[in-house]
Structures are given as C-alpha cells and as structure tokens.
Amino acid sequence: MRNAFKRYSIETRETPPKIKLPPKFLVKRYNNCMNIQECTVVCIYGVHRLNDDGTIAEPISELCRGCHLCVLACPKGAISVEINPEFLKLGNSYFTPDRMERIYFEAETGRVPVSGAGYGGLFAGRGFDSIWFDFSEIVRPTRDGIHGREYISTSIDIGRKLPYLKFDDNGALLSNIPKNIEVPIPMLLDAPCTVSKNLQLSVVKAAAKLDTFAIVRAEDFYEKLLSYTRWIIPRIKAEEIEKYTDLIDLSQIVEIDCHGGEDFKRLFEKVREINSSTLVSFRLPYNDKSATIAETLVDMRADIVHFYIDDKTVEQNPDYIVKAIRAIHLHLVDKGVRDQITFISSGGVAEASHIPKSILLGADAVAVGLAYHIALGCRVCYGENRLECLVEVGNGDVEWATQRIVNMMASWRDQLLEVLGGMGMREVRRLRGEVGRAMFYEELEAKVFGGDL
C-alpha cells in the first residue's frame, strides 16, 4: 500500500534539438519590397523583423506558421510563403514530416502542440488514423486533468490479476494475491534500436524520471545502469536465460524474447526458479497466432504479454496493428480471462493519440520506441542505416537526451489527459477495450453510404 497520496507530475525543461528539422515553410522577400513594413506589423510569430538601421531584415522561415498574413498584407506583393521541399522529404507516409515536427516540438517544450488553424491532417487515414475519439463529454470542463481541477488517473497495474478471491469459513483470505506493480503512466520505453551506451543510459534515466520502465536488451546492460534496475525490464533471449541469472535476480520484471514456438511454461519456470518474485513478460511478434498464444500464457499464469510489430511493417499496412490489438483483447474477453494478464503493445505509435487508441482497442499499456528516437534526431531509419542515423548521444549529452524523452512523454501524458477528460473518464484503466468511446471510419462509412451495396 502506498502510504501517502502524491500527485504525479513530470518535470519538463526547454531542451532544443541538436540538429533542427528543415523549416516547414520558406518565406521569401523579393526585391520589389519598398520597405513599407506592413509585414512586421501583421506577423505575430516574429518572421518579419527590422534591422537596427530600420530596414527590413531577412525573413526567419523557422518561425513561420504558414498563416500567409504577410503575403496578404504586402501592398507590393513582394512576399511568398511556400512549403519547403526539404521538409516534405522527411520521414515517410506513416512517420510523416508533420508528425516528426510535432515530436520535435513536444521534445523541446514538453507542452501540447496547438495546431492553431484546426486539424490539418487528412479527414481519415488508415490504421489508428481511421479511429476518432468520441468527445461528447467535452461539455463538462471540470474533468480537466491537465489543469488539475479534477484528478484524472493515468496509472495502470502491471501484473496478473485473480479472477476471484477465495476465503475460508472464517472469512480469511486463502488466495495468494499475485504481485502487481503500479506505474503512473501507461507507457514504457522500449529498447533502443542502435546500441550505444549513452543512448541506453538516457532511456533508462528517462524511465526513472517518469517512474515507468525501460526495456533493455540483456546484452546491452552495463554497470552504469545498475543504480536504475528498479526501472529496468531486462529483455532476455529465450535461449539465454541461464546467462543472466544475476540480472534476473535484480529485476522486478523480466521479459523473455520469444518467436512463438517455445515451451513457454518451461521458460516461465526457469525464470521463477532464479527469482520467485519477479513478474514474467513474454515478448512475441504480432501474428495470426497471437490470440491463442495469449490464452496459453494466461492459463500458465504468466504476468505480462508484450506483442510487438516493427514500424516498417506498420507503415506498409497500418490497419494490421488495429485489428491485431482488438483480436487479442476480444479473444481473452471471450474466454473470460482478459483481466488475468497485462497486455503491452508496441508498434505504429507515431503520435500521442496512438497511446489512447492502442488502449481503447484493448492494450493495457504501450511501449514507445521509434518516436523517442525521432525526438533525439533519428530521421526514421528503422535502425537499418545505423551509420547514417543522426541519433548521437555523446558523453555530455545524456542529460539532454534524457530530458528530450521526458518532455515528449510529459506532453503525451497531457494529451492522454485531454482525451480522458473529453470522454469524461477519470482513469485510464477504464479506457481499455472501451471502443464505445471511439468512432471507426469503416463503420461510419458503411452506415452512411451503405457498406453492403
């Protein structure tokens, strides 16, 4: 039991990127400019400024938000605002330039990005983008978690839960209550794709500051991480469990890296023999067998199942992750065992809204991967062009990298609070599997246009 109520808060600090993204807009002033200076008056973002001698300075494209007021205000038509072709080259069709820019803003400021002129994306996309939140409760402004008028909990419990409790005739509890670990956010940090000690340390320190967990490949563990084991889940290959008995002994949660054909029960017992109190998580790829594997894991009393899919596959087929999370959740609900296991999902998480979307589809928690790499400079290389990847965390950069990750996660938590507030929900635990709080494009389309025609 926790003895004192403590409101969870994340300390954010302005942390600019090392390498800026190319600006989205290019603002140009042509030589028919007559120094009329209307642009300096109308621009509220500071793109147009005066030099010390009173003449107009070169426009600062980085500050432009694309409102075009200066273009309209200039009587000479001497200004143009265009989308920067270099900006459009960023990322890919899933980790779009706009999403990357958002992550940069979140990682720099820790704040919620304000789109200003409304939602700028496509009306509906694929995968997570085909789901909308139902904010019908937005008329109740008291449920406002960010500004704290009413507390909204983003905590979840990791671990197995009993379907029911058994008591003896005198009312004494007979059941052994399995261990649960409460984390204040439904987000974990997955292992980084590039192996760099400083990057690994930054991720672990960020997890400690957020009071959540970082998943660390056992082979990447090194002595500086020892003081952070409280926030580390070692990820151990199924065939290497014996190699890491010390690490297993230190850990509250251990993740076993599996492919699907392993003898799960044997692996589970092996880990429990080394550390009888550690929670055991099975890391498995999402595939057609996921739902039945999850059921098997419930039957053998595993604590956690962590399904993952690589982001490249999600980019090619964004619908897959949506269907996969839902199928696993519903299968376990069908069997009446859903609450007995914690389901962590990884994959396709490119923006804050993908966290509540993963949860409403049926996951308990989400492990964040590529998004924090982008916050640190990765240009969506999928770990394939390691030599070209811009993620570089030098010895003096650990604090910088830690804070960028913490800022992004703080912003994502605030956005989660906004979603919960809009839905009138007081805790994220209730969001799990709650598709009634969402609208699915496919269903709406069928309803409106008659899908069976």
Ligand SMILES: [Zn+2]
């Ligand atoms: Zn990269």
